[in-house]
Amino acid sequence: MRMYIRFIYLIFFITASSCSSTRVAKKDDSKIEVVFVQVNDVYEIAPIAGGKEGGMARVATIKKEYLRKNPNTFLIMAGDFVSPSVYNSLQYMGQRIRGKQMIEVMTVAGTNLVVFGNHEFDITENELQDRINESQFDWVSSNTFHNKNGKIIPFEKRQGTNVLPFPDRYIMRLRDADGTTVNIGVIGLTLPFNKAEYVSYTDPLQTAKTIYTQLKDSCDAVIAITHQQMEEDIKLAQEIPGLAAILGGHEHDMRYQKVGNVFITKADANARSAYIVKLNINKKRKETKVITSLKYINETIALDSTTNEYVGKWTKIADDNYASLGFDARKVVQSSGETLDGREKEVRSKFTNLSKLIVEAIADACPQADVVLINAGSIRVDDFLPTPITQYDIIRALPFGGGIFEADMKGRLLIKTLEAGKKNLGIGGFLIYHPAQYNANKNEWTLNGKPIDSAKTYRVALTDFLFSGKEANLDFLNKNNPDIVKAYEAETSPKSPKSDVRLAIIRYMEKKK
Ligand SMILES: [Zn+2]
Numbered sequence: 001m002r003m004y005i006r007f008i009y010l011i012f013f014i015t016a017s018s019c020s021s022t023r024v025a026k027k028d029d030s031k032i033e034v035v036f037v038q039v040n041d042v043y044e045i046a047p048i049a050g051g052k053e054g055g056m057a058r059v060a061t062i063k064k065e066y067l068r069k070n071p072n073t074f075l076i077m078a079g080d081f082v083s084p085s086v087y088n089s090l091q092y093m094g095q096r097i098r099g100k101q102m103i104e105v106m107t108v109a110g111t112n113l114v115v116f117g118n119h120e121f122d123i124t125e126n127e128l129q130d131r132i133n134e135s136q137f138d139w140v141s142s143n144t145f146h147n148k149n150g151k152i153i154p155f156e157k158r159q160g161t162n163v164l165p166f167p168d169r170y171i172m173r174l175r176d177a178d179g180t181t182v183n184i185g186v187i188g189l190t191l192p193f194n195k196a197e198y199v200s201y202t203d204p205l206q207t208a209k210t211i212y213t214q215l216k217d218s219c220d221a222v223i224a225i226t227h228q229q230m231e232e233d234i235k236l237a238q239e240i241p242g243l244a245a246i247l248g249g250h251e252h253d254m255r256y257q258k259v260g261n262v263f264i265t266k267a268d269a270n271a272r273s274a275y276i277v278k279l280n281i282n283k284k285r286k287e288t289k290v291i292t293s294l295k296y297i298n299e300t301i302a303l304d305s306t307t308n309e310y311v312g313k314w315t316k317i318a319d320d321n322y323a324s325l326g327f328d329a330r331k332v333v334q335s336s337g338e339t340l341d342g343r344e345k346e347v348r349s350k351f352t353n354l355s356k357l358i359v360e361a362i363a364d365a366c367p368q369a370d371v372v373l374i375n376a377g378s379i380r381v382d383d384f385l386p387t388p389i390t391q392y393d394i395i396r397a398l399p400f401g402g403g404i405f406e407a408d409m410k411g412r413l414l415i416k417t418l419e420a421g422k423k424n425l426g427i428g429g430f431l432i433y434h435p436a437q438y439n440a441n442k443n444e445w446t447l448n449g450k451p452i453d454s455a456k457t458y459r460v461a462l463t464d465f466l467f468s469g470k471e472a473n474l475d476f477l478n479k480n481n482p483d484i485v486k487a488y489e490a491e492t493s494p495k496s497p498k499s500d501v502r503l504a505i506i507r508y509m510e511k512k513k
Pocket of ligand 1: 080117118119227249250251
């Protein structure tokens with residue numbers, strides 16, 4: 001068992017100066033307050049919604065404000081930050097950025113402690129190792145380990161000759177101005193969802209129970225920082241009713257629940273809000289009072305200037321990348337109207353307003369097409385897109401981009417494709433189609449009210465990735481399929497909306513404005 005202890009010593013000028021005067025130093029009152037500023041699921045370093053919401057520079061300001069009042073203030077990230085991000089596909093100094101922008105900005109913003117989210121394992125083993133090494137904050141990982149060529153070991157941070165294995169429990173030894181000391185135990189859990197080969201998990205609930213039992217007598221309070229489904233957090237609270245709080249992530253819209261005496265908090269994704277979780281510990285009475293409040297992060301909160309400088313540096317790198325692709329990233333394409341839903345779980349299981357908008361935009365760019373098809377996996381934003389929506393929002397919603405192809409295909413291939421797409425429920429190969437429809441009663445695919453005819457030829461517009469045969473269970477969908485009657489020439493000029501699916505969406509939204 002690995003025990004990682006962080007000593008946080010405060011300098012008390014008051015105590016020091018009182019020695020030289022007649023004043024008496026404050027006596028230990030056996031009470032101490034600890035403040036956690038919690039964010040989770042942050043993929044954007046800069047404010048979103050036209051600058052109105054979120055932004056890591058505002059998170060930094062909040063942390064600094066609490067820290068000024070109480071030195072025992074800690075900024076916590078409850079998973080999902082290095083990916084998915086549009087930055088991942090961009091280059092900087094000859095290398096893919098892959099979360100580097102987020103690690104740097106989180107460090108400057110004063111992040112103290114993080115857990116892995118499932119998206120941390122979207123990037124390669126080497127890339128993640130580089131990001132970990134770059135981080136100047138601590139990690140705790142109770143159930144998630146490094147599978148290094150078959151050997152299961154803790155992940156570790158390597159800086160110079162220092163090798164710091166991630167602890168499976170984290171102890172904060174804190175002290176306040178009047179000398180009250182306290183030990184806070186932290187358990188860090190990640191849902192075993194991303195099956196990257198280099199990651200190995202133990203059962204989150206069982207692991208937490210074991211560690212809690214070992215910690216509870218030596219700690220004044222134990223919290224869990226988790227990145228898992230709300231149902232799992234509720235189970236955790238039920239099974240370990242002695243936990244003070246569960247600071248969670250993964251859902252993207254704020255969650256709050258009290259299960260027994262355990263508080264579960266999750267902030268909105270992309271730092272649209274932060275949870276402030278205060279532990280008021282009375283050591284004498286062996287009591288912990290938890291006070292939570294959700295803080296919306298909007299224009300009323302100033303941007304921390306140092307953090308903002310780093311955000312600006314990365315924003316410029318990104319904008320220059322987009323400009324070379326024909327985009328004007330800061331331009332607003334939709335100023336008001338409904339929030340678009342790009343959450344991964346939603347777009348991979350049903351048609352959201354965002355998925356519908358994309359296929360309608362492609363249909364608009366390809367007026368001769370009978371049917372439009374896209375794979376849900378091309379939508380990677382895993383979040384809501386509130387208005388005002390900029391070109392950048394569309395770029396980050398579909399970070400891979402890619403051209404639109406058109407092909408004439410036999411109805412039987414179209415039906416086979418639609419069937420496979422329907423079976424891909426829950427994964428990236430789930431197909432979004434327009435204006436074809438599925439009639440479940442008759443188990444029949446229709447187009448404009450008529451059944452799709454196996455022998456007839458249809459003109460289909462689809463993304464280049466989908467037409468490459470690389471999508472799950474759709475390998476037959478490629479130019480060499482004998483049921484492809486004709487594949488049309490691709491349009492590559494940035495003047496044509498068919499050159500990039502994102503341009504097609506932007507043009508369509510601008511037309512509707
Ligand atoms: Zn997640």
